[in-house]
Amino acid sequence: MTTSNPKQVTPAKGKLGVLLPGMGAVATTFIAGVYAVRKGIAQPVGSLCEMGTIRLGKRTDNNVPKIRDYVSLATLDDLVFGGWDLFEDNCYQAALEAGVLNKDLVESLKDELSAISPMPAVFDPDYVKRLRGEHVKTGTSKMHLAEQLMEDIERFKKENACDRLVAVWCGSTEVYREPTAVHATLKAFEEGLRNSDDEIAPSQIYAYACIKLGVPYCNGAPNMSVDIGAIQELARETRTPIAGKDFKTGQTLMKTILAPGFKARMLGIKGWFSTNILGNRDGEVLDDPGSFKSKEISKLSVLESVLQPDKYPELYGDLYHKVRINYYPPHGDNKEGWDNIDIFGWLGYPMQIKVDFLCRDSILAAPIVLDLALFMDLAARAGESGVQEWLSFYLKAPQAAGETGAEHDLFIQQTKLKNTLREWMGEQPVTHSEAG
Ligand SMILES: NC(=O)c1ccc[n+]([C@@H]2O[C@H](COP(=O)([O-])OP(=O)(O)OC[C@H]3O[C@@H](n4cnc5c(N)ncnc54)[C@H](O)[C@@H]3O)[C@@H](O)[C@H]2O)c1
Numbered sequence: 347m348t349t350s351n352p353k354q355v356t357p358a359k360g361k362l363g364v365l366l367p368g369m370g371a372v373a374t375t376f377i378a379g380v381y382a383v384r385k386g387i388a389q390p391v392g393s394l395c396e397m398g399t400i401r402l403g404k405r406t407d408n409n410v411p412k413i414r415d416y417v418s419l420a421t422l423d424d425l426v427f428g429g430w431d432l433f434e435d436n437c438y439q440a441a442l443e444a445g446v447l448n449k450d451l452v453e454s455l456k457d458e459l460s461a462i463s464p465m466p467a468v469f470d471p472d473y474v475k476r477l478r479g480e481h482v483k484t485g486t487s488k489m490h491l492a493e494q495l496m497e498d499i500e501r502f503k504k505e506n507a508c509d510r511l512v513a514v515w516c517g518s519t520e521v522y523r524e525p526t527a528v529h530a531t532l533k534a535f536e537e538g539l540r541n542s543d544d545e546i547a548p549s550q551i552y553a554y555a556c557i558k559l560g561v562p563y564c565n566g567a568p569n570m571s572v573d574i575g576a577i578q579e580l581a582r583e584t585r586t587p588i589a590g591k592d593f594k595t596g597q598t599l600m601k602t603i604l605a606p607g608f609k610a611r612m613l614g615i616k617g618w619f620s621t622n623i624l625g626n627r628d629g630e631v632l633d634d635p636g637s638f639k640s641k642e643i644s645k646l647s648v649l650e651s652v653l654q655p656d657k658y659p660e661l662y663g664d665l666y667h668k669v670r671i672n673y674y675p676p677h678g679d680n681k682e683g684w685d686n687i688d689i690f691g692w693l694g695y696p697m698q699i700k701v702d703f704l705c706r707d708s709i710l711a712a713p714i715v716l717d718l719a720l721f722m723d724l725a726a727r728a729g730e731s732g733v734q735e736w737l738s739f740y741l742k743a744p745q746a747a748g749e750t751g752a753e754h755d756l757f758i759q760q761t762k763l764k765n766t767l768r769e770w771m772g773e774q775p776v777t778h779s780e781a782g
Pocket residue numbers: 367368369370371372373430431432433444467468469470474477479515516517518519520548549566567568592593594595596626627628707708710711
């Protein structure tokens with residue numbers, strides 16, 4: 347049932363360049379996956395853009411197109427990839443090094459993956475203590491580094507004949523820092539770039555360069571970047587969509603599936619202990635207390651927001667929530683997310699749930715990178731700018747567009763995402779009421 351005015355969405359024509367600051371496990375699993383799907387040797391499992399459907403009108407209307415057939419999205423054939431890293435390895439070498447995908451699959455994509463080499467990074471070892479790399483830019487100031495990134499972006503766009511670009515940060519988690527005066531306004535931030543202010547992180551320089559050029563930007567890691575006042579001001583000024591932060595995979599995905607269910611049935615929770623055992627480079631970086639702090643804060647925010655202990659003090663007022671990350675090389679990218687949940691039911695009787703999720707981190711993250719890239723590009727073509735709260739579905743610590751705070755419940759996030767698409771197309775939202 348079409349009702350209101352649809353948005354004017356410019357059709358997705360021509361090539362979409364996907365720029366990835368950080369070309370490690372997640373980025374190469376995403377790129378290799380897109381090539382594998384293009385060649386017809388694998389399925390894009392986990393991608394809403396490629397596999398999801400959207401119901402239109404009443405249930406009895408039986409009108410459920412694929413999302414890709416409903417809104418205008420770039421096709422996988424239209425995607426071109428580029429990015430930056432402090433290691434020189436091309437994507438073939440980096441995918442082998444990451445060890446996520448089978449060697450046979452990586453070999454079958456050798457030509458495509460070898461053709462993508464990272465551009466030199468903007469990097470500062472004070473922000474990622476466990477890494478050192480030679481493939482880095484030098485400059486007279488942080489502003490000079492931002493200008494070099496902007497030159498890279500423009501050159502990439504021209505050389506690959508791209509119609510549009512989007513960027514998704516897939517770089518390592520930087521250390522935890524509080525925002526300071528330099529992050530508050532665009533004027534202070536640009537002054538800080540010129541003075542090479544210590545408080546400006548490399549990830550913020552990438553965000554600045556992309557958004558300055560109107561390239562939609564999404565932050566897949568938990569460190570602060572598009573959530574600072576200065577970058578939000580820049581996004582408003584250049585009318586650029588932004589989203590963050592931290593891909594919602596593994597344990598947090600499980601948490602936001604389970605916790606809304608307990609709450610829906612008014613079951614109480616006394617404790618939730620979560621530990622992660624992982625052995626990839628991300629795990630090594632998170633072994634540093636500063637980087638772990640960024641991750642811990644992002645992971646802890648979830649339960650409080652879903653369970654609303656202020657509204658249900660008898661059920662969730664005393665909840666003890668603990669999150670741990672353990673670097674254990676033998677596990678590689680195959681993370682073990684282990685949860686012990688102490689719940690209670692009728693008359694307060696206790697019960698326990700144990701979840702042992704033997705997951706594959708980058709396999710869960712890759713379709714999120716794809717969907718964020720395609721949906722951020724859609725948002726830009728729909729004339730949207732600023733925080734894209736409807737994409738909170740994909741993010742562990744989603745940014746809110748308004749004052750009310752972001753939603754963490756996966757199912758509310760999914761409804762929000764689909765209803766946003768319906769609204770843009772001038773369709774009634776689906777309410778799931780008896781009448782609908
Ligand atoms: N895999 C998941 O499930 C998941 C979930 C949520 C968030 N993340 C985040 O995604 C990011 C990528 O994860 P990954 O497993 O691919 O890690 P990774 O260590 O394999 O890859 C990160 C890459 O970023 C590069 N890098 C670091 N700083 C950089 C900079 N300033 N400029 C350019 N490159 C830089 C590193 O050299 C490395 O190659 C991490 O921050 C991680 O915390 C991953």
